[in-house]
Amino acid sequence: MSPLARFLLLRLLLIPLTLLVVTATLMGLLTAVPPQVRALLYLPKRALDNVFELNMDELRQVTDRYIQLHHLEDPFPVQYADWVVSVFTHGGGYSPTAKGDVFDALLRRTPVTAELTLYSLLTFIPLGIVSGLRAGWKPGGFLDKCFRIGAYIATSLPPFITALVLLGIFYVFLGWFPPGRLGTAFSQEVLSPKFHLFTGLMTIDSLLNGRLDIFIDSVRHLVLPVVTVSLLYWATLSRIVRSTIINERRKEYLTAARARGIPEKRLLWRHALRNVLSPALSSSALAAASLFTGIFMIEIIFDLKGVADLVVHASSVGLDVPIAMGFSVYAICIILVIMFVLDVLRAILDPRSREGIIYDHTR
Amino acid sequence: MTIHDNNQWHDQARIKRQPALVRNASTWLGALIVALFVLTALAAPLLAPPDPNVEFSTYRDFGHVIQSGPLQPQPGLILGSVTDPANLHQLDIWYSLVWGTRSALRFGLLVVLFTGIIGIVLGGVSAYLGGLSNTLIVSFTDAFLAFPVIAGVIFFQQFILMLIRSTGVSVYLNSQWALPDSPTRWQLFLAGVDPLLIAFIVFSWMPYARLVNSVVLATRQEEYILASRSLGAGPLRLIFRHLIPNSISPVIVLAARDVGYMVLLQAGFTFIGLTHSSEWGVLLSLGRNYVIGPLGDPFTWWWTFLPTTLAILLFGVGWNLLGDGLNKWLDRSQS
Numbered sequence: 171m172s173p174l175a176r177f178l179l180l181r182l183l184l185i186p187l188t189l190l191v192v193t194a195t196l197m198g199l200l201t202a203v204p205p206q207v208r209a210l211l212y213l214p215k216r217a218l219d220n221v222f223e224l225n226m227d228e229l230r231q232v233t234d235r236y237i238q239l240h241h242l243e244d245p246f247p248v249q250y251a252d253w254v255v256s257v258f259t260h261g262g263g264y265s266p267t268a269k270g271d272v273f274d275a276l277l278r279r280t281p282v283t284a285e286l287t288l289y290s291l292l293t294f295i296p297l298g299i300v301s302g303l304r305a306g307w308k309p310g311g312f313l314d315k316c317f318r319i320g321a322y323i324a325t326s327l328p329p330f331i332t333a334l335v336l337l338g339i340f341y342v343f344l345g346w347f348p349p350g351r352l353g354t355a356f357s358q359e360v361l362s363p364k365f366h367l368f369t370g371l372m373t374i375d376s377l378l379n380g381r382l383d384i385f386i387d388s389v390r391h392l393v394l395p396v397v398t399v400s401l402l403y404w405a406t407l408s409r410i411v412r413s414t415i416i417n418e419r420r421k422e423y424l425t426a427a428r429a430r431g432i433p434e435k436r437l438l439w440r441h442a443l444r445n446v447l448s449p450a451l452s453s454s455a456l457a458a459a460s461l462f463t464g465i466f467m468i469e470i471i472f473d474l475k476g477v478a479d480l481v482v483h484a485s486s487v488g489l490d491v492p493i494a495m496g497f498s499v500y501a502i503c504i505i506l507v508i509m510f511v512l513d514v515l516r517a518i519l520d521p522r523s524r525e526g527i528i529y530d531h532t533r
Numbered sequence: 534m535t536i537h538d539n540n541q542w543h544d545q546a547r548i549k550r551q552p553a554l555v556r557n558a559s560t561w562l563g564a565l566i567v568a569l570f571v572l573t574a575l576a577a578p579l580l581a582p583p584d585p586n587v588e589f590s591t592y593r594d595f596g597h598v599i600q601s602g603p604l605q606p607q608p609g610l611i612l613g614s615v616t617d618p619a620n621l622h623q624l625d626i627w628y629s630l631v632w633g634t635r636s637a638l639r640f641g642l643l644v645v646l647f648t649g650i651i652g653i654v655l656g657g658v659s660a661y662l663g664g665l666s667n668t669l670i671v672s673f674t675d676a677f678l679a680f681p682v683i684a685g686v687i688f689f690q691q692f693i694l695m696l697i698r699s700t701g702v703s704v705y706l707n708s709q710w711a712l713p714d715s716p717t718r719w720q721l722f723l724a725g726v727d728p729l730l731i732a733f734i735v736f737s738w739m740p741y742a743r744l745v746n747s748v749v750l751a752t753r754q755e756e757y758i759l760a761s762r763s764l765g766a767g768p769l770r771l772i773f774r775h776l777i778p779n780s781i782s783p784v785i786v787l788a789a790r791d792v793g794y795m796v797l798l799q800a801g802f803t804f805i806g807l808t809h810s811s812e813w814g815v816l817l818s819l820g821r822n823y824v825i826g827p828l829g830d831p832f833t834w835w836w837t838f839l840p841t842t843l844a845i846l847l848f849g850v851g852w853n854l855l856g857d858g859l860n861k862w863l864d865r866s867q868s
Contacts, residue, residue: 191676196688203692207699326850328797330804331842334821342825462681463798470805478683482807485687489698494684494691501684509679 205242263492267484272496281370282476294400302411324405448520560858566851574635581631591632595623613836633812641792652741660749685732748780793852
C-alpha cells in the first residue's frame with residue numbers, strides 16, 4: 171500500500187474512534203441521572219408533547235416501558251450500545267422543541283450554517299496565508315507592522331462586539347448589509363413551490379433558478395457575518411503563517427535558491443509557500459472546534475436561522491435532552507470531517523506528514 | 534535585489550537598544566489593567582454598595598419607571614440605567630458592571646485553575662509513563678479537541694436540568710424551576726451550579742495537557758532527572774517535585790491569556806442568550822436595543838452599551854498583554 175493510502179486509511183479509522191471516546195464519556199456522565207429521568211432521551215412524540223397533560227401514573231407506565239426497552243438499568247456497555255443503535259434507527263430521538271426527529275431538524279437547518287462556514291473558510295484561509303507570508307517575509311518592515319497592529323485588533327475584538335459595530339455602521343447608517351438571511355419578500359418567495367431548492371445554499375440555488383435578484387440579496391445578507399467570522403480567524407491563522415515563514419526564511423534551501431538567481435517573488439510564492447502550508451493546515455485542523463463555536467455565535471447574532479438558533483432555543487425552552495445529545499454527535503461529526511479534509515490536504519501537499527505519526531498536529 | 538540582513542544577531546541588537554521601560558511598556562499596561570479589574574472586584578461592596586433591605590443580587594433594580602428609554606447618568610445612578618424589555622424595569626449599569634467584574638474574574642480564574650490542574654496532571658503523568666499509556670492519554674486528549682465548547686455548554690445545561698428534575702422538582706417552560714420550601718443540600722448545590730463553568734472546564738483542558746505533555750517529554754531525559762532517579766526518587770516525587778514544576782511557566786503564560794479568553798467567551802454566550810451567567814453579557818444584550826437612538830443617532834443612549842463594551846474589551850486586552858509580556862520574559866530568561 172502506498173504511504174498516502176495507508177495514511178488515509180489510518181486517519182479514517184480515527185473518526186469512529188474519536189466519536190466513540192467522546193460520546194461514551196458523555197453517556198457515562200449521563201448515568202449519574204436516574205433512569206426515570208434519563209428515559210427522556212427515548213420517549214416518543216406522544217409522551218413528550220403531552221408531558222403536562224399525562225397524569226403521573228400514565229407517565230410512569232410509559233417511562234418504565236422505555237427503561238425496559240432501552241436497557242437503562244443494565245450495565246453501561248449495554249446501555250451505550252443500545253443508545254448507538256437508537257441513534258441510527260430513531261434519528262436521534264424525538265425533540266419536543268423541534269417537533270421532530272433530532273437529526274431531521276438539524277439537517278434541515280444545516281445549509282444555512284454550511285453556507286456561512288463555506289464562504290468564511292474561502293475568505294479567511296487564503297487571506298490568512300497571503301497576509302502572513304507577506305508580513306513574515308520582511309519582519310519589522312512596513313507591511314509587517316501594519317499586519318501586527320491589524321492582527322492584534324482582530325484578536326482582541328470579541329465577535330459579538332465586532333458584529334455590533336459592523337451592524338451599526340453598515341446596516342443602521344449605510345443600510346447596505348441587513349441581518350437575517352433574505353429580505354421579507356424574497357424569503358416568502360423562496361418557500362413557494364415555484365422556487366426549487368437544490369442544495370439549500372441560497373447563493374447557489376438562486377443562480378440555479380436563474381434569479382439574479384435573489385442571489386444579490388442573499389450575498390448582501392452574508393457579507394457581514396462572513397466578515398466577522400473571517401476577522402476572528404484570519405488573525406490566528408496568519409500569525410502562525412508569519413512565524414513559520416520567519417523561521418523558514420533562514421533555511422538553506424532558500425539561500426541556495428536565491429544564490430542561483432531565482433527572483434524573490436518566485437522564492438516566496440513557490441518555494442516558501444509550500445512549506446508554510448503544512449503548519450497552517452494543521453493549526454486550522456486544531457482550531458476546527460473553536461471555529462465551529464465562533465460560527466454558531468455569529469450565526470445567532472446576525473439572525474441567520476441555522477442550526478445554532480434551533481439548538482440554543484431548544485436549550486432555553488426547557489428539558490430537551492435528545493437535542494443536546496444529537497447536537498453533540500452532529501458537532502463532532504462535522505468537526506471530524508473538517509479535520510479529515512484538512513489532514514488529507516496536508517498529506518497531499520506535504521509528503522513528510524504521511525510518514526510520521528498519524529495524529530501529530532503540533533509536534 | 535538585496536540579501537536580507539535581518540538575521541538573528543541584528544534582531545537581537547535592535548531589541549537591546551530599547552530602554553527597558555519602553556520594551557516592557559505593553560506588559561506594564563497589561564498588568565495595570567488587570568490590577569484595576571482585581572481592585573474593582575475586591576472593592577465592589579464599597580464602589581457599589583448593595584441594598585441591605587433586599588436579597589443580594591448582582592443586578593440593582595431601579596424600579597419601574599414609566600418612561601420610554603433608559604435613564605441617563607445622574608447622582609445615585611453613576612452610569613445611568615438600561616431598560617429590561619421583559620418587565621420594563623430599569624437596571625443600574627454601574628452596579629452590575631462592578632459586581633460583574635467580580636463574577637467575571639472569579640469565572641475566568643476558576644476555569645483556568647481547574648483546566649490547568651487537569652491538564653498538568655494528565656499531561657505530566659502521561660508523558661512520564663510514556664509508551665502505550667502516553668499514546669492512550671494523548672489520543673483521549675485529541676478526541677476531546679474535536680468537541681466544540683458550545684455543544685458542551687448545551688449538554689451540561691440539559692444534564693443539570695435532568696439532575697434537578699430527578700430530585701423531584703418539576704422544570705417548567707423557559708428552563709424555570711423553583712426550589713421546594715425546605716431544599717436538601719444536593720438541591721441547593723444544583724441550584725448554585727453554573728453549567729457554563731463546568732462545560733468550560735470539561736472541554737478546555739486539552740491545550741494544557743498537550744503543552745505539559747510535550748514539555749515533560751522533552752525534559753524527561755535531562756540529566757538532573759536521571760540523577761534524581763538514580764538517587765532513588767519515586768515516580769510521584771519525580772513527576773510532582775521535578776517534572777511538573779519545571780514545565781509550569783509556559784502553562785502560566787497560556788493561563789494568563791485564557792482568563793481573558795474564557796471571560797469573553799462567557800460574555801459572548803450570554804449575549805446570544807444561551808445563559809445569564811455573565812453580568813457584562815446581560816448588560817450588553819440589553820444595551821444593544823439602544824445602539825440606534827432617535828433619528829439614527831448612536832450616542833443618544835451611549836451609557837447603555839459603551840461602558841460595558843469598553844470593560845469587556847479592556848478585560849480581554851489586559852490579560853492578553855500580560856500573557857504576551859510573561860511569554861517574552863520567559864523566552865528571555867531561558868536563552
